[in-house]
Amino acid sequence: MADEDKYPVESDRRRFVKGVVGAAAVAGFGASGAAAVNTSTPPSPVGGGVRNFMGTEMVDGPAPNGMPQIPLEIDDEGYLVGIWPETQEIEVDGETFVIAEEEIGGIEYSSEWYHYCGGQTLPGLAPTADQENYFHYSEITQYEWQQSDVDAGERVHVDHFDDYMEWEATEDIGTSGIGKPANARWRSEGDDIGSAETVPVLIIRSELIEETAAGDDWLEASTEDGFIAVFNTCTHFCCIPGWKVTRESMQFGTGDEIYCQCHQSVYDPFTIMEQSFVALPREDDDL
Ligand code: FES
Known part of the structure; x- marks a missing residue:
């Protein structure tokens, strides 16, 4: 098949299990050794510029980098909450700007992690x-x-994922029982926010996340009870990828990874690593 030629054989592609084994090490390194592995320039204080972020590993395909993670926590009643960085005012050349940045698990977390593909608007x-x-x-x-x-608009609750160690994709995609996914939106409530302006989120609960997070400062701070969330927008041309959504992904040996069917980019949700990209500035005053 022609598509198979895009990623010939398994050759240098990391198989899933190997990726999981290496995940803790990669994420841990990202949390502690960022300066050594990234050629980052400080972002402009008024928004945009090169940004380091924590996100899924980009495994294959044309996407330039992984998709950013959304750190999360679970409240006392079992509802999942995405962490939004604290806002603060900064002064640049006599002008005051509001930014959202906060250190979490040893990583500088910024609202600019989502400034691509229209996220900045x-x-x-x-x-x-x-x-x-x-x-x-x-x-x-x-x-x-x-x-x-569940109902659309309902808040995501841990009880809805009780079967996460047995859940199987409808079309029998990849390994069964390694996690349960959901599509969600975040910070997108209110009459004045249309569906085209919602923030798309992919949530996965997996035992592999729990294992990978153990002992890792960033993942312990940004995941909980095996839940992980990512800003579900492909960094190539902004399509919405999926985890265990289409059997087409099996052609590339990616049944256990996030797959974008637009141009076959593949992301590993179990290997979270520090990366950098050029964030776009917002066009309003709240930079
Ligand atoms: S691979 Fe092109 S938009 Fe996702």
Whole structure:
């Protein structure tokens, strides 16, 4: 098949298990050795510029880098909450700007992690946007369980993932029982925010996340009970990828990885590493 020629054989592609084994080491290195592995320039204080971020490893395909993670926590009632960095005012050349940045798990977490593919224009991602941080199930979902078991707009709750160690993709994609996914939106509530302006999120609960997070400062601070969240926007041309959504992904040996069917980019949700990209500035005052 022609598509198979794009990524010939398994050759240098890391197989899933190997990726999982290496995940803790990679993430740990990213958390502690960032300066040594990245040629980063300090971002402009007024928004945009080269940014370091923590995200999924980009394994294959044309995407330039991984997708950024959204750090999360679980509240006392079991609802999942995305962490939004604290806002602060900074002064540059006599002008005052509001930025959202905060150190989490030894990493400088910034709202600019999501400044690509239009993320820099989303109302909910403005540093001072009047938004709560719960994840809500999105109206459009790639998963049948979500259509039948929960309502669109409902807040994401740990109880909905009780079967995460047995969950199987509808089309029997990849390894069964390694996690359960959901499509959600974040900081996108309110009448004035249309569906085209929601912040797309992919949530996965997996035992592999729990294992990988153990002893890693960043992952312990940004994941909980095996839940991980990513800003679900392909860094190539901005499509919405999926985890265990299409059997087409099996052609490339990526049944256990996030797959973008637009141009076959592949991301590993179990290998979180520090990377850098050029963040775009916001076009308003809340830079
Ligand atoms: S691979 Fe091109 S948009 Fe995802």
